[in-house]
Amino acid sequence: MYRSIDLFAGIGGIRKGFEKAFGNEIKTVFVSEWDENAKKTYKANYKQDEFEIAGDITQIKEEEVPPFDICLAGFPCQAFSLAGKRMGFDDDYKGMCRGTLFQDVVRICDGHKPKVIFCENVKGLTIHDNGRTFKVIKRAFEQIGYIVYDQVLNSKDFGVPQNRERIYIVAFRNDIDSKDFRFPIGTCSDTCIRDIMERDVVSVKYYLSTAYMDTLRKHKERHKAKGNGFGYEIRDLFGQAGAIVCGGMGRERNLIIDNRLIDFTPVTHIKGEVNREGIRKMTPREWARLQGFPDEYKLILADTHLYKQFGNTVTVTVIEAIAKEIRRVLEHDTGK
Structure with a gap:
């Protein structure tokens, strides 16, 4: 059983993809999300959780987070501004990333040393500040003991009719044999809008x-x-x-x-x-389908909130495909 935490959880899209890939072999043990409406949608769809959703991650100490093996983090892209003295990329993550929410992902993972860290963000993150921001992110994970892989993938190649490019980051702890990890290649790009219409x-x-x-x-x-x-x-x-x-x-x-x-x-x-x-x-249900959410996913809020939530969330089918590759590496490494 792999234990996961869901940071900047939104409505649980990343979790949904990992649960589809890992099945009964994954259990979420901690969730953090500050938006009250997102929490309502999350709770409606993950009622079995034995804990309350935590709020502002910056106020949560590492020791308040239970032990975990996999960190899921769709950290906000708007949080980035390189702080500190910009002394170059030999500086540590605390000096380079002060004031960013990304730092809290690194801080919590540094304290717990999970097997895997998974992040998703907008494609533009790779060129923000002439690419320096993205280098800082990868360097931060490397400094706390991880091998980092990244790839831009398009949702339209993974069974949904949406042209949506995003950057995906997978970081394996150094002691895990991840040399065979590969991002999935999308092979299902023939779906169209008619397929997801009401x-x-x-x-x-x-x-x-x-x-x-x-x-x-x-x-x-x-x-x-x-x-x-x-x-x-x-x-x-x-x-x-x-x-x-x-x-x-x-x-x-x-x-x-x-x-x-x-x-x-x-x-x-x-x-x-x-x-x-x-x-x-x-409709919001059609947007949910554009993001790969199953029809049993409950939409309990007003349309205004749902459009915002699905516009902000991830494409579940892409997450699932990446998570399957992560699972393959972990099972090979642990001899399962």
Whole structure:
């Protein structure tokens, strides 16, 4: 039985991928997440936990975390700003990473020395501050006794129709034979948006109003005149979605045409009327499917929260594929 901790847990996407890969051989023993709405979704889907979700990780001492073998950490990308005196990359992680949430991952793992550390972040992390930030991260893990592997993978290659590139970091403790570790190669890139659409006609509330469509078109035209490509986008049902994000144009960049609606009577207050072109937002369940979450995953909150949560979370199918490779190395190393 491998014991895992889930830091910056969000709604439990990384945990879900590892549980699918390890099955009954993994048990989560500690969870940390500060966002109250994310906690509600997490608790609804992981009711069997025998502990409360911890809050601010910066206030948690290493000794308050129970022993663990695997650290899962989707640390926030916006936390990065290289602090300290920037003395170069021979400086230790405490000097280079002060004030970042990443430091708390290193701090806790330094205290417990788990077999594996797994992290996920935005692709842009690799080039932040001309690549220095990413070097600091890898160097920090090396300094506390780990061999670090990293790879950019795209969700669309792992069975979901979403073009989403992310950086994945896997660090094995030095005494574990990890030389045969390889990141998985995606072999399932033929799924399309139609595959994840709701089977039944969705509520009229997801269909855009004529007034809002007019606003989106004018917005796009203004940016087009300036020579950039900002604005709404209607996706081909036989194609793939762009990366879903929690704010800004996240939903409007992934509109679809669904002509199954018959009753155009609004159920919310809108300007104008419901458009007759069949243009709608994807539903939260469709976003969950874009991220590889199974349909039994419970969505208990209002749509506004769910869009934010699924835009922020990870793609479960990618995590599962990487976790299977991690499990293979661990079982080979321990003789299982």
